[in-house]
Amino acid sequence: MTLQCEDVLDRLVEGVTGSVPPGDRAAVVAHLATCPRCRGEAAAVENTAARLREAGRFVTPPGFWPDFMRQLDARLEAEPQRVLIRFRRWLASPRHALGTAAVTVLASLAIFMAVRFAPPRPMPPDPVDTQVRGLVTETMTITLPSLGDILETWRAGLSQEVDQVPGRTGP
């Protein structure tokens, strides 16, 4: 068997079980005209394929397909993640995907702007500062220009006292 014969038999199998392009078919026919061995092989392959095709028709029981569709619908209805699937389908649709992307970008931008440019929240009053301010009168503030330094000193001292109070973890 020559290499050409093997190639022709390959194409022959392809031809008898389905279809081959017209150009290839012409080449196979030309080879078969000159090669008795391939002609015998071709007849056997064609015969087998014809037998297979003949036996390939199936008959389904009467009413099978309507029952099949009913059962399939019932099974699809019973699918537990049906809502999730529908939502994913909705999202995956190109039209909805574009809208979803736009809404997501806008929402992200709005959250970013709100966090970035929000006015600063008022700080809670410092308990030590409040304590010190309770001891300072208006007269003291007017008459003593260096009161700021003094206040700092008092504040540092009071912080240490507060630290020593049991149950307090910090100022």
Added chain:
Amino acid sequence: MDTEDHRLLEAFRRGEESAFSALVIKYREGVYRIARRMLGNHEDAADVTQEVFIRVHRALVRFDGRSQLYTWLYRITVNLCLDARSRNSRYPMLHDDELLSERAAGPGSEGEAEGRETHRLVARSVAALPPRQRAMVALRVYQDLPYQEIARIMGCSEGTVKATMFAALRKLRRALEEEGVRAP
């Protein structure tokens, strides 16, 4: 992808369940024929056909459309049939007695009886092929798919499909000769 399939897929993604029903109606016979040829009996083939469409319904939204829809569908079918065969490998495959009894239902002549016997022998010879060979024969001979699509479905090269088809036809030819089946 086929224009009609593309249109149905888009409709399904928009939430139209009727589009999925249309796809089922379009492909159910092909899926069933492959399953029945691979599994050899109506009940198993019907179960696998249901399972195929359930899985397709779950995954259709993620189908990227790079291949034909039927390539994907038939790949699921073949894989489910191979799984079913390996699960039931302890039991011998049935030889489609239902098909034979349906054919036997009509008024019988000598020629018809001979035809039935031939069909039985062909079905038995196909059933004796290894599962992957049987799948390729079903896809090629009964679904008329090109080698390229069969290779995609089976996850192998076109060369492998050609070689397997050649080997399968040889085996079938020998089996039919041994059974004394004459040319049609």
